[in-house]
Amino acid sequence: MNVTIIGTGYVGLVSGACFADFGHTVTCVDKDAAKVERLNAGEVPIYEPELDRLLEANRAVGRISFTTDPADAVGKADVVFLAVGTPSRRGGGHADLTYVYEATREVAALVKGYTVICTKSTVPVGTGDEVEAIVRQVAPDADVDVASNPEFLREGAAIGDFKRPDRVIVGAETERAIGVMRELYRPLFLNETPIIFTSRRTAELTKYAANAFLATKITFINEMADLCERVGANVQDVARGMGLDKRIGAKFLNAGPGYGGSCFPKDTLALAATANDYNSPVTIVDSVVEANARRKERMAQIVIEAAGGSVKDKTVAILGLTFKPLTDDMREAPSLTVVPMLQKAGAIVKGYDPEGMDEAAKQLDMHYASGTYEAIKGADVTVILTEWNEFRALDLLRVKAMMRGDVLVDLRNIYSADAAARAGLAYRSIGRTDAPAGVPAPHVSDAGRIDGQSLRKN
Ligand code: UDX
16 A cells, blocks of 8 residues: 655654555655655664664665655555644643644645545544545545544554554544555554544544543552652552552553653643533543642652752752653653752752753753763762663662762662662662561651651661
């Protein structure tokens, strides 16, 4: 089949590479001439494991190409995917659909023969209807069906998620469009991936519902982590105990510094905005958004508390700046809240990230180290903010020896209090009172604070 993808962002590029790998002939269109030139020269503008290899292999056999000119690509396409950005509009949280509608107008004028125009970007309920209206207005005689095929891939695991998804959701209103989409995803029939056909509006809402639910799950366990600290319990054990219940599931129950990224923050806001528009508020999602924003600020406070109440003139090493490992994406990363707050409190902040330093440097004015131990060297406090593998394998004795101080704040709970104590580090993790078996639960003072909970040392 001939597949054309408008937009070479994260979703567009990964979808293009994977559809080409399925055996389709893919053309990716982008207005950014420099980007297209780089892609045609074999450069990959984002960091995503396996993507460069997949693009190269399919480019070499002519199954994927890149262009700024949509005319030819759209004319011969069986399916045109709209994979352009849908950022949050300023104020109100609605998704900005300018790019989607612009692309629709352009594509509608160029289609030839029967074509499915399909949104892959996350778009609010009703966008497909609007896309269809634009097509009918621009090209009343065009033989077009409009479908919705939301993408659920995660950054850092995008290729695997696309090629072995839990499910594919297709919102299509005609048998003909259903037939085309079924053919497109035929390679997934081999591994028995469920392909769910729904109405267009249902598909659009499903994507938001899934993302908001996952954001809720994370926020729930984050609040449980806070409560664990108060009552003297261990959030990892709570999560394990909850997660083994098949109705709950073990995934997305890792307490951390709050969710970030290009999807959860934007999509929770957009869902809440849509719900308000339809006078059917999603109050849970409203509180998730609020709690997550508070959480990122709370992380800076935790660092300050762990440093003994002040970070003034202290050097704080931040390990991990991106919103999660295996990406260079800084969008809505907790570091964007934590670093400026620590600086405001007087800290000298030194950051290091295996892939995200170039992106980080555009947004965070701080010292950048060239490696993990280079960041740690001379620090009073070391903070693990993103759980990159190389931070999971730290030599804690070396960490202690290289630091000026001895405080390790582990906001991803990757170390144990015992291991940190053995290295002579004062250790603060989240949601774990970390009391070894047999040690009485911490005393909760009248103020509701746990005495002696926050830092343990041998
Ligand atoms: C997410 C969805 O998972 C994906 O289906 C959708 O298409 C896009 O949004 P992504 O943003 O790439 O994917 O990353 P994900 O792995 O879901 O993590 C999102 C955020 O949640 C990160 O900040 C991560 O650190 C945080 N998170 C995730 C937790 O804090 N705890 C968890 O248990 C899981």
